[in-house]
Amino acid sequence: MSTASYDKKEQAAHHFKDLNQQHDAGKEGVWLFMATEIMMFGGLFVGYFIYRFMFPDTYMAGGDSLNWYLGAFNTLVLLLSSFTMAQAVTETMKGNNQKAYKLIVVTTLCAFAFMVVKYFEYTAKIDHGLFPGFDMWNAQSAIEYANNHLRSDAGFTLALPAAGETLGAGQVDGSSLKLFFVLYFCMTGLHGLHITIGIGLMFWLMKRLKNNEFGPKYYTAVEGVGLYWHIVDVIWIFLFPLMYLI
Amino acid sequence: MGAHGGNYINCEKGLWSWLTTIDHKRIALMYFIAIMFFFLVGGLFAILLRLELFTPEPLFMDGDMYNRAMTLHGSIMVFMVIIPGVPALLGNFALPLMIGAKDVAFPKINLASWYCLMIGAIIAFLSLFWGGVDTGWTFYTPYSSKSADAVAMVVFGAFVMGFSSILTGLNFIVTIHKLRAPGMTMMRLPLFVWSLYATAIIQVIATPVLGITLLLLTVERVFGVGIFDPAMGGDPVLFQHFFWFYSHPAVYIMIIPAMGIISEIIATFSQKTIFGYKAIAFSSLGIAAVSFIVWGHHMFVSGQSVLAGSIFSVLTMLVGVPTAIKLFNWVATMYKGRVKLDTPMLYAINFLSLFTIGGLTGLFLAAFNIDVHLHDTYFVVAHFHYVMLGGALMGFFGGLFYWFPKMTGKMYNEMLGRVTALMTFVGFNVTFIPQFIMGSQGMPRRYHTYDGVFTPYHVTSTIGSWILAGGFILAIYLLTRAFFKGEACTEKNPWGGTTLEWTVDSPPIHENFTEIPTVTGRPYEYR
Numbered sequence: 001m002s003t004a005s006y007d008k009k010e011q012a013a014h015h016f017k018d019l020n021q022q023h024d025a026g027k028e029g030v031w032l033f034m035a036t037e038i039m040m041f042g043g044l045f046v047g048y049f050i051y052r053f054m055f056p057d058t059y060m061a062g063g064d065s066l067n068w069y070l071g072a073f074n075t076l077v078l079l080l081s082s083f084t085m086a087q088a089v090t091e092t093m094k095g096n097n098q099k100a101y102k103l104i105v106v107t108t109l110c111a112f113a114f115m116v117v118k119y120f121e122y123t124a125k126i127d128h129g130l131f132p133g134f135d136m137w138n139a140q141s142a143i144e145y146a147n148n149h150l151r152s153d154a155g156f157t158l159a160l161p162a163a164g165e166t167l168g169a170g171q172v173d174g175s176s177l178k179l180f181f182v183l184y185f186c187m188t189g190l191h192g193l194h195i196t197i198g199i200g201l202m203f204w205l206m207k208r209l210k211n212n213e214f215g216p217k218y219y220t221a222v223e224g225v226g227l228y229w230h231i232v233d234v235i236w237i238f239l240f241p242l243m244y245l246i
Numbered sequence: 247m248g249a250h251g252g253n254y255i256n257c258e259k260g261l262w263s264w265l266t267t268i269d270h271k272r273i274a275l276m277y278f279i280a281i282m283f284f285f286l287v288g289g290l291f292a293i294l295l296r297l298e299l300f301t302p303e304p305l306f307m308d309g310d311m312y313n314r315a316m317t318l319h320g321s322i323m324v325f326m327v328i329i330p331g332v333p334a335l336l337g338n339f340a341l342p343l344m345i346g347a348k349d350v351a352f353p354k355i356n357l358a359s360w361y362c363l364m365i366g367a368i369i370a371f372l373s374l375f376w377g378g379v380d381t382g383w384t385f386y387t388p389y390s391s392k393s394a395d396a397v398a399m400v401v402f403g404a405f406v407m408g409f410s411s412i413l414t415g416l417n418f419i420v421t422i423h424k425l426r427a428p429g430m431t432m433m434r435l436p437l438f439v440w441s442l443y444a445t446a447i448i449q450v451i452a453t454p455v456l457g458i459t460l461l462l463l464t465v466e467r468v469f470g471v472g473i474f475d476p477a478m479g480g481d482p483v484l485f486q487h488f489f490w491f492y493s494h495p496a497v498y499i500m501i502i503p504a505m506g507i508i509s510e511i512i513a514t515f516s517q518k519t520i521f522g523y524k525a526i527a528f529s530s531l532g533i534a535a536v537s538f539i540v541w542g543h544h545m546f547v548s549g550q551s552v553l554a555g556s557i558f559s560v561l562t563m564l565v566g567v568p569t570a571i572k573l574f575n576w577v578a579t580m581y582k583g584r585v586k587l588d589t590p591m592l593y594a595i596n597f598l599s600l601f602t603i604g605g606l607t608g609l610f611l612a613a614f615n616i617d618v619h620l621h622d623t624y625f626v627v628a629h630f631h632y633v634m635l636g637g638a639l640m641g642f643f644g645g646l647f648y649w650f651p652k653m654t655g656k657m658y659n660e661m662l663g664r665v666t667a668l669m670t671f672v673g674f675n676v677t678f679i680p681q682f683i684m685g686s687q688g689m690p691r692r693y694h695t696y697d698g699v700f701t702p703y704h705v706t707s708t709i710g711s712w713i714l715a716g717g718f719i720l721a722i723y724l725l726t727r728a729f730f731k732g733e734a735c736t737e738k739n740p741w742g743g744t745t746l747e748w749t750v751d752s753p754p755i756h757e758n759f760t761e762i763p764t765v766t767g768r769p770y771e772y773r
Contacts, residue, residue: 014348014349014757015347015348015349015350015351015353015425015757016425021424021425024424025351025352025420025421025423025424025425028419028420028423028424029351029352029355029416029417029420032416032419032420032450033416035450035451036412036416036450036451036453036454037454039451039452039454039455040454040455040457040458041458042454042455043454043455043458043459043462043488044458044462046488047462047473047484047488050481050484051481054479054481055479132469132471133465133468133469133470133471134469134470135470137471175478175479176479178471178472178478178479179472179473179478179479179480182465182471182472182473183473186462186465186473
């Protein structure tokens with residue numbers, strides 16, 4: 001393989017002693033950035049747990065109205081992409097830029113597949129009046145949708161009592177269903193935004209890998225994007241059971 | 247770059263070279279200009295508020311205008327002045343010099359943080375054209391979910407400014423870990439660097455939580471949903487938990503680096519080895535650690551359980567321990583030292599006395615049962631102004647006067663510098679001591695009219711605010727004038743400091759050191 005453009009990167013940036021120091025600094029920077037990501041999503045997860053504790057029934061109903069087949073498919077897609085990403089980092093460290101390039105292409109395709117599935121999930125929810133914002137929320141149709149998808153042994157149904165009306169036997173006040181979908185869209189939306197940013201970073205890596213820019217001494221960019229991709233994956237690993245399964 | 251006789255200020259010319267610079271010292275100067283501007287605007291609102299409170303009846307503002315001015319004063323001072331003040335301005339300038347590095351670890355990200363602050367500030371200021379915001383700087387729900395439309399803008403502006411803080415903190419941690427000169431072990435770091443390190447940890451861990459909180463509030467406003475709105479089943483107290491989980495550690499983002507400056511100034515101007523180096527260094531980390539588990543003391547009367555309140559009360563008092571360790575060590579350093587009362591040292595002494603009062607009244611407020619009586623009164627206002635203005639800003643100005651000759655190669659008028667330290671000290675106490683008294687008598691905060699019995703206190707306080715403002719304006723004038731017309735100060739070490747920044751030229755060259763130094767001992771080895 002050609003090493004012409006890799007050689008140009010043998011010089012560390014002006015304020016570093018050598019490439020080693022530059023690599024260590026870059027890597028630690030990415031790790032710290034990951035810590036901020038965890039704290040940011042952490043706030044959302046705390047909100048999720050508090051509202052789940054306050055409204056256990058509607059949260060169960062909300063979870064049941066999501067399509068867990070699609071969620072599981074997306075989980076597998078992301079796990080596969082994490083594997084190819086890790087392989088890409090290993091190949092870059094060995095100097096196999098072209099092999100790493102192909103692995104990054106597979107990772108990117110997985111990311112696109114994830115977003116396509118997410119698109120169909122979102123539009124289905126929006127069609128049933130389950131989007132909580134811009135006056136698109138249709139309380140009646142949302143409750144109906146949730147009741148239709150409720151697990152058979154739930155032992156209750158959601159209802160929206162009008163003012164002064166009391167709930168019937170086996171009925172639960174469903175007004176907090178909206179709160180479930182607010183958090184569903186916020187959490188998966190913010191996660192989807194991270195996937196999209198990840199796709200952008202992949203294209204950046206592809207361009208640089210094509211130019212043979214990386215080698216055993218200079219691969220921080222690939223490793224950093226790799227770390228980012230894994231954390232996005234890990235966040236989904238928590239989102240999937242909390243939203244779709246329990 | 248590196249031309250003969252050139253320094254970082256004149257090595258490149260033109261506005262574009264400044265706006266695209268990645269030199270930490272130039273970025274620090276850009277923060278200098280921006281923060282001084284914000285400080286004057288925030289201060290102007292403070293003066294207007296105090297003027298309005300000159301009489302019990304409305305003087306020239308109606309209630310809405312008063313609320314908007316109060317919100318702007320608070321938001322500007324917190325998010326645009328004190329939080330970026332010490333770390334982003336003085337830290338940016340001094341940190342790489344103090345550890346023997348050519349720059350921070352990520353110079354481009356450093357520049358990006360400056361732009362984050364500017365963009366966030368512009369977004370926040372634009373809210374003025376949408377009718378302003380009247381929620382106070384805390385944006386409490388559910389009022390903030392319903393009041394003026396501009397809330398979403400200010401909140402989003404604060405969100406963007408949060409990135410500035412996060413990126414600065416991230417940059418500093420990596421710089422301190424990876425870019426120290428040979429021989430500069432962690433136990434040889436100057437104490438200002440230790441304090442920036444503790445601050446950076448808080449910035450990186452706490453600020454993202456504020457980010458997501460403000461983002462949720464923006465979503466609530468823009469999408470019209472009720473995450474924190476009880477009318478839709480949401481929990482407004484959750485907002486308070488989220489908000490204070492950041493904003494309590496944030497007050498340590500404001501005070502810890504100022505404490506670091508005080509350590510530098512006191513050692514230098516006492517010409518004596520600092521007393522208890524390790525104790526001071528680790529107490530910064532101690533404060534940072536405790537800061538994360540005390541947020542509930544802001545919510546004693548927000549429907550928190552008595553048990554939780556009692557636990558938060560006890561934990562809060564823990565903060566007093568590392569803080570007192572620092573104070574005693576500083577006083578012990580001054581004891582039998584050759585104390586020189588130059589301007590920076592006078593500001594440091596201002597800090598010591600005012601911050602002690604602020605810290606001790608903090609213990610009153612930390613006591614659960616006393617707080618029930620004092621909460622939301624002027625006692626609280628006076629307490630946090632003693633800590634934030636008497637502490638953080640006095641330290642900040644002390645640091646400005648201390649590093650000014652290094653930053654600019656110019657010297658200010660020393661006599662007038664001392665006058666500003668005296669004026670701010672007197673003005674500050676005249677402004678805020680009456681607020682302690684009327685607060686303990688029940689004068690509630692955030693009201694624009696009041697009962698006639700409080701008139702003498704309010705009048706005294708307003709007169710004090712004029713002296714205080716005069717002191718700060720004179721200080722800023724002094725520094726500005728010195729920058730353009732001041733006497734040249736090419737001496738490398740005008741104060742007799744022992745840290746590395748005093749071994750390089752004033753002002754330093756583009757890459758700080760002609761040769762990276764090797765460190766062989768601790769700083770502050772005077773005798």
